[in-house]
Amino acid sequence: MIEDTETRPGWLAPEELESVRGRMPILYVDAVPVRVDATGVVTHVGLLLRISADGAVSRALVSGRVLHQERVRDALLRHLEKDLGPVALPHVPASPQPFTIAEYFPSRDVTPYHDPRQHAVSLAYIVPVAGDCRPRQDALDLVWFTPEEACSPMVQEEMAGGQGVLLKQALAHVGRLS
Amino acid sequence: MIEDTETRPGWLAPEELESVRGRMPILYVDAVPVRVDATGVVTHVGLLLRISADGAVSRALVSGRVLHQERVRDALLRHLEKDLGPVALPHVPASPQPFTIAEYFPSRDVTPYHDPRQHAVSLAYIVPVAGDCRPRQDALDLVWFTPEEACSPMVQEEMAGGQGVLLKQALAHVGRLS
Amino acid sequence: MIEDTETRPGWLAPEELESVRGRMPILYVDAVPVRVDATGVVTHVGLLLRISADGAVSRALVSGRVLHQERVRDALLRHLEKDLGPVALPHVPASPQPFTIAEYFPSRDVTPYHDPRQHAVSLAYIVPVAGDCRPRQDALDLVWFTPEEACSPMVQEEMAGGQGVLLKQALAHVGRLS
Amino acid sequence: MIEDTETRPGWLAPEELESVRGRMPILYVDAVPVRVDATGVVTHVGLLLRISADGAVSRALVSGRVLHQERVRDALLRHLEKDLGPVALPHVPASPQPFTIAEYFPSRDVTPYHDPRQHAVSLAYIVPVAGDCRPRQDALDLVWFTPEEACSPMVQEEMAGGQGVLLKQALAHVGRLS
Numbered sequence: 001m002i003e004d005t006e007t008r009p010g011w012l013a014p015e016e017l018e019s020v021r022g023r024m025p026i027l028y029v030d031a032v033p034v035r036v037d038a039t040g041v042v043t044h045v046g047l048l049l050r051i052s053a054d055g056a057v058s059r060a061l062v063s064g065r066v067l068h069q070e071r072v073r074d075a076l077l078r079h080l081e082k083d084l085g086p087v088a089l090p091h092v093p094a095s096p097q098p099f100t101i102a103e104y105f106p107s108r109d110v111t112p113y114h115d116p117r118q119h120a121v122s123l124a125y126i127v128p129v130a131g132d133c134r135p136r137q138d139a140l141d142l143v144w145f146t147p148e149e150a151c152s153p154m155v156q157e158e159m160a161g162g163q164g165v166l167l168k169q170a171l172a173h174v175g176r177l178s
Numbered sequence: 179m180i181e182d183t184e185t186r187p188g189w190l191a192p193e194e195l196e197s198v199r200g201r202m203p204i205l206y207v208d209a210v211p212v213r214v215d216a217t218g219v220v221t222h223v224g225l226l227l228r229i230s231a232d233g234a235v236s237r238a239l240v241s242g243r244v245l246h247q248e249r250v251r252d253a254l255l256r257h258l259e260k261d262l263g264p265v266a267l268p269h270v271p272a273s274p275q276p277f278t279i280a281e282y283f284p285s286r287d288v289t290p291y292h293d294p295r296q297h298a299v300s301l302a303y304i305v306p307v308a309g310d311c312r313p314r315q316d317a318l319d320l321v322w323f324t325p326e327e328a329c330s331p332m333v334q335e336e337m338a339g340g341q342g343v344l345l346k347q348a349l350a351h352v353g354r355l356s
Numbered sequence: 357m358i359e360d361t362e363t364r365p366g367w368l369a370p371e372e373l374e375s376v377r378g379r380m381p382i383l384y385v386d387a388v389p390v391r392v393d394a395t396g397v398v399t400h401v402g403l404l405l406r407i408s409a410d411g412a413v414s415r416a417l418v419s420g421r422v423l424h425q426e427r428v429r430d431a432l433l434r435h436l437e438k439d440l441g442p443v444a445l446p447h448v449p450a451s452p453q454p455f456t457i458a459e460y461f462p463s464r465d466v467t468p469y470h471d472p473r474q475h476a477v478s479l480a481y482i483v484p485v486a487g488d489c490r491p492r493q494d495a496l497d498l499v500w501f502t503p504e505e506a507c508s509p510m511v512q513e514e515m516a517g518g519q520g521v522l523l524k525q526a527l528a529h530v531g532r533l534s
Numbered sequence: 535m536i537e538d539t540e541t542r543p544g545w546l547a548p549e550e551l552e553s554v555r556g557r558m559p560i561l562y563v564d565a566v567p568v569r570v571d572a573t574g575v576v577t578h579v580g581l582l583l584r585i586s587a588d589g590a591v592s593r594a595l596v597s598g599r600v601l602h603q604e605r606v607r608d609a610l611l612r613h614l615e616k617d618l619g620p621v622a623l624p625h626v627p628a629s630p631q632p633f634t635i636a637e638y639f640p641s642r643d644v645t646p647y648h649d650p651r652q653h654a655v656s657l658a659y660i661v662p663v664a665g666d667c668r669p670r671q672d673a674l675d676l677v678w679f680t681p682e683e684a685c686s687p688m689v690q691e692e693m694a695g696g697q698g699v700l701l702k703q704a705l706a707h708v709g710r711l712s
Contacts, residue, residue, distance in 0.1 A: 020554055024602050027559045027655055039251045040270030068558050069653050071637060071644065073217045091269060092218030094304055094352045096637075099273070100531060101630050101657065103605060110605065112534065119603050121561055123635065126272055165534065172528030174272045175456060178468065178521065198376055202424050203383045205477055246380050247475050249459060249466065274459075278709060279452050279479065281427060288427065290712065297425050299383055301457065343712065350706030353634060356646065356699065395607045396626035429573045447625060448574035450660055450708045455629070482628055530628045 021118040028122035029075050030102060030163070031062040032170040033084065033129045035144060042126075042174045044144040045167065046133060047155070048083055059143070059158045061166065063122065072096060072123060080127060084142060089131030098123040099173045102166050113162035126170050147176035199296040206300035207253050208280060208341070209240040210348040211262065211307045213322060220304075220352045222322040223345065224311060225333070226261055237321070237336045239344065241300065250274060250301060258305060262320060267309030276301040277351045280344050291340035304348050325354035377474040384478035385431050386458060386519070387418040388526040389440060389485045391500060398482075398530045400500040401523065402489060403511070404439055415499070415514045417522065419478065428452060428479060436483060440498060445487030454479040455529045458522050469518035482526050503532035555652040562656035563609050564636060564697070565596040566704040567618065567663045569678060576660075576708045578678040579701065580667060581689070582617055593677070593692045595700065597656065606630060606657060614661060618676060623665030632657040633707045636700050647696035660704050681710035 020026070033046035047059040064079040066072055073092050080090045102122040104115035113122075133142045149155060151171060156164040171177040198204070211224035225237040242257040244250055251270050258268045280300040282293035291300075311320045327333060329349060334342040349355040376382070389402035403415040420435040422428055429448050436446045458478040460471035469478075489498045505511060507527060512520040527533040554560070567580035581593040598613040600606055607626050614624045636656040638649035647656075667676045683689060685705060690698040705711040 016557070020558065022602070023550070024554065025561045025600050025604075027561050034272060036272050039249070039255060040272050041251070042272050066559050066655065068556070069639065069641075069644075070559075071217070072635065072655065073219070077217060091306070094212060094214050094218050094220050094306060095277070096353045096635050097351070097631070097633065098635070099631065100529075101606065101632070103630075105603065107603075110603075112531070121600065121606065128269070128272060168533055169528040169531070172525040172533065173275070173456075175274045175468070175525070177524055177528065194379070198380065200424070201372070202376065203422050203426075205381045205383050244381050244477065246378070247461065247463075247466075248381075250457065250477065274457050275453070275455065276457070277453065278707075279428065279454070281452075283425065285425075288425075290709070299422065299428065346711055347706040347709070350703040350711065351634075353646070353703070355702055355706065390628060392628050395605070395611060396628050397607070398628050427573070429575070433573060447662070450568060450570050450574050450576050450662060451633070452709045453707070484625070484628060529631070531630045 025119045025121045027066045028063060028104075028120045029066060029072060029079060030122045030124040030166060031076055031080055031090075031127045032124070032167060033062060033080070033088075033090070033127055033133070033142075034174070036128045042147060042171070042176050044146060045150045045171070046084075046129065046142050046144050047150070047159075047167075048135065049141040049143055057158055058160055059155065060160070061163050063163075076125060076127065080129075083135060083140065084129065085132070085134035085136050087131045088129050088133045091128045091130065093125055093127070098125055100124050100166070100169050102162065104161060111162070112165040115161055124166060124170065126174060147171050148178060151177065202297075204296050204298045205244045206241060206282075206298045207244060207250060207257060208300045208302040208344060209254055209258055209268075209305045210302070210345060211240060211258070211266075211268070211305055211311070211320075212352070214306045220325060220349070220354050222324060223328045223349070224262075224307065224320050224322050225328070225337075225345075226313065227319040227321055235336050236338055237333060238338070239341050240305075241341075254303060254305065258307075261313060261318065262307065263310070263312035263314050265309045266307050266311045269306045269308065271303055271305070276303055278302050278344070278347050280340065282339060289340070290343040293339055302344055302348065304352060325349050326356060329355065380475075382474055382476045383422045384419060384460075384476045385422060385428060385435060386478045386480040386522060387432055387436055387446075387483045388480070388523060389418060389436070389444075389446070389483055389489070389498075390530070392484045398503060398527070398532050400502060401506045401527070402440075402485065402498050402500050403506070403515075403523075404491065405497040405499055413514050414516055415511065416516070417519050418483075419519075432481060432483065436485075439491060439496065440485065441488070441490035441492050443487045444485050444489045447484045447486065449481055449483070454481055456480050456522070456525050458518065460517060467518070468521040471517055480522060480526065482530060503527050504534060507533065558653075560652055560654045561600045562597060562638075562654045563600060563606060563613060564656045564658040564700060565610055565614055565624075565661045566658070566701060567596060567614070567622075567624070567661055567667070567676075568708070570662045576681060576705070576710050578680060579684045579705070580618075580663065580676050580678050581684070581693075581701075582669065583675040583677055591692055592694055593689065594694070595697050596661075597697075610659060610661065614663075617669060617674065618663065619666070619668035619670050621665045622663050622667045625662045625664065627659055627661070632659055634658050634700070634703050636696065638695060645696070646699040649695055658700060658704065660708060681705050682712060685711065
């Protein structure tokens with residue numbers, strides 16, 4: 001997951017966040033950016049690309065914390081804008097119901113999701129994106145895959161923490177898992 | 179419900195449809211057109227207006243049959259275009275999962291939904307509409323209501339066949355039922 | 357899909373059904389029988405087994421038509437009882453919202469679902485089953501698979517008409533797709 | 535909301551919880567206990583009853599925090615057992631998808647939900663309950679209402695923090711809002 005590092009008055013300072021992280025579940029959102037055709041069928045899913053210092057490629061969904069007194073839909077928009085840029089034109093769903101929740105545990109095998117840093121519970125949404133995507137954080141690109149490509153072993157292996165499973169769940173929800 | 183009267187080769191002729199209607203459930207779609215703000219919150223719902231020969235006002239959702247070999251999402255688009263015009267720019271949902279189904283029975287009190295002509299099972303979707311709506315069928319207008327207005331007794335009483343209940347279910351699903 | 361052949365007064369006679377089949381979508385239900393543990397986690401899915409005259413094995417979900425003036429939940433119960441026997445104790449969901457719909461087309465490649473006989477639109481539900489399952493129709497058995505087994509190529513290849521995809525969608529919906 | 539006061543090693547001490555409460559959203563679950571008939575139709579909803587020192591009656595859903603390293607479905611079971619007793623036999627849903635989320639804000643009018651103590655985000659589930667309910671916490675009873683009664687102004691006015699709205703959303707989801 002991609003963590004926001006900004007702080008504002010009243011928010012948890014980084015060291016406080018570290019302290020809380022070991023004590024209670026942290027609320028996250030996961031967004032699966034998609035392109036749809038004129039009839040609403042998902043044609044592509046967008047995955048963020050990162051290349052680590054040793055050259056390893058990893059791909060990720062748009063993801064991040066919900067802040068104090070922030071609505072879930074505002075958190076979704078904030079993380080989408082942070083990762084896709086200001087002219088991505090995301091259509092945040094009208095319904096607050098997530099298509100699923102992903103429970104990231106610090107220990108493996110409790111659920112399909114894993115985050116060594118913390119117990120995070122993420123509300124997952126599919127978000128059609130109509131505009132241009134220009135990833136803003138360094139070392140990040142956004143690549144569009146067909147549903148078939150996104151479920152392929154190659155792409156799945158490049159996703160960490162169980163986000164490959166979450167991506168397949170999203171494709172199943174929109175009727176595009178094969 | 180608003181019935182399409184077109185026929186094409188291979189479709190049921192009107193008299194055949196009448197014959198089938200009494201024998202098996204007919205598949206419908208119901209669409210709740212909505213306006214959303216930049217964060218996806220539903221601000222208004224659109225209801226079709228009809229005035230009968232005796233001056234009675236009735237309001238209705240966008241509704242109609244699914245045809246043979248027509249995908250549900252194509253049926254949604256066809257009925258939305260028929261009722262809202264060609265530049266309404268409806269965003270048909272990416273997921274084929276309806277937010278609920280409405281089972282219209284010819285006898286009352288089996289379900290909240292009633293259609294004296296037939297047993298119809300309708301897949302109900304919430305459809306954000308971004309463009310201009312210009313109702314095309316005669317004697318029809320489209321009026322936008324706030325969620326509060328849409329749930330008011332006055333509007334509810336102008337809706338027939340249980341569509342008022344279906345509208346409230348739609349508003350509940352998007353978190354706008356009060 | 358497994359077709360019911362019973363007739364009752366007022367229903368379509370078999371020859372009438374044949375005639376209608378080529379003209380309009382037929383409403384079906386698909387049920388995915390599951391076993392759950394004490395916390396609600398799906399541990400197994402039940403698949404019907406059929407062996408054809410030439411010895412080919414095929415596996416199927418519980419599936420069948422919705423009849424005239426029959427509620428969807430009554431159709432679900434009827435088909436579950438027909439295929440799993442009278443003491444299966446199925447828990448039909450409280451919500452009428454299907455987890456997805458499956459659009460079976462007579463031509464391939466319109467959707468992942470295919471039925472050479474007809475255009476059928478099926479409302480798909482996950483149904484926890486608590487009792488003993490005793491398949492009643494001849495040449496049918498019910499076999500329980502873990503989610504991993506159910507998604508394996510071997511089981512998937514034994515399912516026809518796209519029901520393997522529908523099964524994976526069901527497992528994705530309950531968080532058990534790996 | 536009903537707060538659990540137990541502490542265990544590694545959990546937040548009460549004073550730490552107070553400190554965190556003003557800084558980040560706290561993850562909750564809300565459960566709507568229901569009775570269903572043989573076909574799955576919701577016939578009654580269960581509401582907890584509390585009588586305050588001044589004799590005021592209030593009614594509430596089953597509600598509480600999700601703890602560190604606790605799965606959401608385990609939190610649901612724990613709160614259901616705490617409030618309904620050990621033989622209530624709740625059927626926790628197979629799917630982790632909540633029917634909605636309720637965002638309780640310390641300030642009013644951001645959402646329909648309000649909690650003066652904290653910003654809580656609650657995952658809301660409908661839970662059929664098959665056994666005997668024996669509320670265990672003092673000053674609590676559980677009363678079963680028909681869907682019509684539960685939506686009546688009298689019951690709605692006895693619910694605080696927007697839980698009356700959440701209850702109506704639950705009834706809409708199961709097709710029992712009138």
